[in-house]
Amino acid sequence: AQTVTQSQPEMSVQEAETVTLSCTYDTSESNYYLFWYKQPPSRQMILVIRQEAYKQQNATENRFSVNFQKAAKSFSLKISDSQLGDTAMYFCAYLHGGSNYKLTFGKGTLLTVNP
Amino acid sequence: DAGITQSPRYKITETGRQVTLMCHQTWSHSYMFWYRQDLGHGLRLIYYSAAADITDKGEVPDGYVVSRSKTENFPLTLESATRSQTSVYFCASSESRATGNQPQHFGDGTRLSIL
Numbered sequence: 001a002q003t004v005t006q007s008q009p010e011m012s013v014q015e016a017e018t019v020t021l022s023c024t025y026d027t028s029e030s031n032y033y034l035f036w037y038k039q040p041p042s043r044q045m046i047l048v049i050r051q052e053a054y055k056q057q058n059a060t061e062n063r064f065s066v067n068f069q070k071a072a073k074s075f076s077l078k079i080s081d082s083q084l085g086d087t088a089m090y091f092c093a094y095l096h097g098g099s100n101y102k103l104t105f106g107k108g109t110l111l112t113v114n115p
Numbered sequence: 116d117a118g119i120t121q122s123p124r125y126k127i128t129e130t131g132r133q134v135t136l137m138c139h140q141t142w143s144h145s146y147m148f149w150y151r152q153d154l155g156h157g158l159r160l161i162y163y164s165a166a167a168d169i170t171d172k173g174e175v176p177d178g179y180v181v182s183r184s185k186t187e188n189f190p191l192t193l194e195s196a197t198r199s200q201t202s203v204y205f206c207a208s209s210e211s212r213a214t215g216n217q218p219q220h221f222g223d224g225t226r227l228s229i230l
Binding site for chain 1 (some may be wrong): 146148150155156157158159160163165173203205207209219220221223224225230
């Protein structure tokens with residue numbers, strides 16, 4: 001079974017600085033997708049960024065980028081120019097690329113951006 | 116409004132009672148999911164549905180029942196609620212694509228407390 005591990009339960013960063021959240025996963029599949037979801041205090045689950053395993057290029061969405069190391073099974077999220085609104089729980093998630101659409105989530109990292 | 120709607124947003128009930136959480140989506144997505152979110156566990160899949168009248172168990176299905184008579188609705192029922200089912204419940208949906216490269220869209224969650 002696939003597992004997703006987020007080794008940092010909590011992190012903090014100063015406003016305008018850069019922070020990296022770690023995620024590792026375990027799978028024997030070659031076709032899969034990885035996601036980062038953000039959950040602010042409002043409790044919504046918001047998709048931040050996604051990465052297809054077959055793509056070598058790291059995904060980027062504005063201030064958010066990933067470092068995808070397929071051989072190491074690592075998928076870290078970098079947030080540049082951190083803003084107070086980035087304060088949230090961040091979840092890493094894995095999706096098998098076949099007919100199985102079940103997401104497997106990590107336990108989350110609580111990120112606090114300090115003014 | 117288009118999107119995915121969960122109701123109620125908050126619910127308090129007693130052990131042994133039956134309670135149903137509602138989920139409605141307006142995108143005509145084929146796939147729908149129910150997750151529960153608990154501290155220290157992240158999100159765990161309870162049940163999912165690939166289409167109307169097709170459902171399957173996830174990671175933690177015991178004590179829950181689902182149905183999918185219409186594509187847009189996916190209710191989750193706790194037939195005899197227990198305190199261990201106190202949690203935040205999220206419904207999600209996604210399109211059916213062969214690549215699986217479609218993110219899941221989440222509702223705003225239902226906070227369920229069982230006394």
